Amino acid sequence: MQTLNDHLGLYTDFYELTMAQGYYFSGKKDEQVTFDYFFRTNPYDGGYLVFAGLGEVLRLLKHFNYSDSDIEYLKKTGLHPDFVEYLRDFRFSGKIISMKEGEIVFPGEPLLRVEGNIIEAQLIETMLLNLLNFQSLVATKAFRIKHVSKAKTFVDFGLRRAHGLGGIHASRAAVIGGASATSNVFAGKAFDIPVSGTLAHSWIQSFDDELTAFRTFAEVHPQNTVLLVDTYDTLKSGVPNAIKIAKEMEAKGQKMIGIRLDSGDLAYLSKRARKQLDAAGLNYVQIFASNQLNEHVVKSLEEQEAPIDAFGIGTEMVTGKPEAALDGVYKLAECDGTPRMKISENIEKVTLPGKKEVYRYYDEEGFFFRDGILLANEDPNEAEYIYHPHHPEKFTQVSHLKREKLLQVVYDNGKLTDETPSLAKIHEYLKTRAALLPSEHKRFIKAHIYKVGISKNLYNLRCELMKKVDSKLCQTEIKPN
């Protein structure tokens, strides 16, 4: 294969091309459509999702086109040569209307809307889902870790267990969620993330003894000495040897940064190691910990007051374990001005028709209270109530509440409408937003469900479309107030 290059038009499912060819030959190619990206279930049994990946979608969209060799390849797949030739000049010329990257979002609401001709909007589906689903999954995991590690820092160590080249996006998302650095050098360069790392067991093992291994490392890296202390025996060998080296460094006017624990019971070992270090007058030497950490282990370590200064987090974060995937989907909402929807035997899977906006309503104390989905052509001032999407007898008055429009145009006709924020800025935004989310939505066990409602007009539009298919499908239209 060629490695990824500037032509990403093949970063798609074949059926997008088959459909595009169908639109091309059936006279539909200039139809203007709206697709919504949304997800159905909060990952990790949690109460929210961190929306991430937008910056990558926007960056890669500009490369979503076809090289000569791609065109040649596509002609061999059975697609019609006239259609394939049409792709030679393909560029996404539509509009992306999106939540900000780093936003706290909830199931069922459109996080991003694509407007364009039916071919371009269809072809970018797979790449968009691939980038947003994965990065949102990982950013959410990372932020859950950040939430419980509080002021302590953690570093992304996951590349070796990440999914192939997906590791680069895992690191990006980890930093959005709160990782302060990464071991992944490729991502470090690509996304301007601080890189971090000192030594593995192999360094220690390559010497005849641990003390020489430590001493040599400290000599070569006096500014960056973090010694891994569990190659032989953590408390009997690793920590005592690290203390010797710290003292030798002191004699040269240098300061060891820390030690790293990578196995065993981290609460027990960190407490013992802290005592040994402190007894030697080395209270400035920090303790780093790694080894199969996740938000639950970090939370437990914090509760046990383990004297750990920073965490290295790998596998579980970069793979979004145990979910491993976010169930985000991309559904047609409108076609040439006509609202469209998908009916389903499962009521929860019925989609919301039409072009829509999402508003966030605040409670009196300034916290997030409800999200409301309205039709884009509705005046939000006139939406007095928002309704449960499937049980309209449940509703909330919102007309008196402060509200905020969440979707903004971010890409229009081949151009970004604004500069893409840095990862650090995205994380800052996430922090300010998460601070406005009531804590009951952030707990790990049976998180309180944040309610997302729909307007009366949207409810009734959907009802009308369902009735066209089968009059029994919607029997409770909402009456005017």
Add this chain to the structure above:
Amino acid sequence: MQTLNDHLGLYTDFYELTMAQGYYFSGKKDEQVTFDYFFRTNPYDGGYLVFAGLGEVLRLLKHFNYSDSDIEYLKKTGLHPDFVEYLRDFRFSGKIISMKEGEIVFPGEPLLRVEGNIIEAQLIETMLLNLLNFQSLVATKAFRIKHVSKAKTFVDFGLRRAHGLGGIHASRAAVIGGASATSNVFAGKAFDIPVSGTLAHSWIQSFDDELTAFRTFAEVHPQNTVLLVDTYDTLKSGVPNAIKIAKEMEAKGQKMIGIRLDSGDLAYLSKRARKQLDAAGLNYVQIFASNQLNEHVVKSLEEQEAPIDAFGIGTEMVTGKPEAALDGVYKLAECDGTPRMKISENIEKVTLPGKKEVYRYYDEEGFFFRDGILLANEDPNEAEYIYHPHHPEKFTQVSHLKREKLLQVVYDNGKLTDETPSLAKIHEYLKTRAALLPSEHKRFIKAHIYKVGISKNLYNLRCELMKKVDSKLCQTEIKPN
């Protein structure tokens, strides 16, 4: 960021570079080392792993070097400029000794050995782990699906839920495991995999009614008509409309390939749909099924004799759910001729020192019986028994059994020693090997553990090295027979 290009030297963890700089400045850079790649736990509670990813490791190894811009970047990370300049001409010049891709392998045995100078062997660690861990995880999942879907085909549909760019490696591994095609066009081109796909709900929704949507698709794609029948109501609308179109196609001398079910109870719906199709004389129209499938659902559908002809498999396969990661590691085994190992408080995590070979022993009926790990300098004819790695009182006589050496040199001094096999050939190899694995290791529930032993010499070498650290660590050396 730049997308991936021909310079992959940054596809690594920063600590590999920090250590490499340490080796460089401490006079160790020409030391010759051996590292082993192995894993510790079979994924999915299964009885084996399918070894995959080797072809990608070997292909990308040739690109593991640094561009001018990489060099410039590395100088800004705090690494020493002299060391960074040394990297400018870096090429992996060592040797890779490996199992064949597609081999059936087991926990604890070296699947691949790297021999080279300590810097090159260290720097490639992360990329090697990243590629092998993930692809082996997915190939194993795919083969479990193949195992229960038997003669039926299945297609990889997973790109939208795969981990960013890792989707390309997911598709490669899926085909090794048994997928006959992929929806992933990028992977299709890169790895010469047949691509497949027809239409999504959005196609149907973009028309005023389902029948027109079906008819239009059949007109544009008469050779590739597979109609998705669940947009409105599968049995009342989707299947009847598909039957109408199939009849219209017959009148034109065309044949519809099939229908696809993508929601609801697939066993129930496939049986009903089959009856409707057959009653209309359309017994040649196939039924395809997708929607959150995995090996357990496919097995259940087969047991229920659901008349499904082919499966589309996505999320669970390409993410290796629920594991999401394989725990493969890369450990130093020898340094300038001296065997090295890592001690651990967890006896299972103690590594095997020295350069080693793996032999597979066959039972009288020609099935796989035991794997044995011997020191590379041992004459396998003289290894009469192999021993449990931690309980030497358990051993097996192997000297009378047919045996096979599993590790072969595949890369030497910048060159492949043989052509890399196609994915189809790798899958064929896997099939022949899996046929030799007794069925009790292939079942899904409490799979029988395949035993991997070590030679007396290896056991005693490890014992000797452990005693050097602490005389109590190994007290039961194996006596000569």
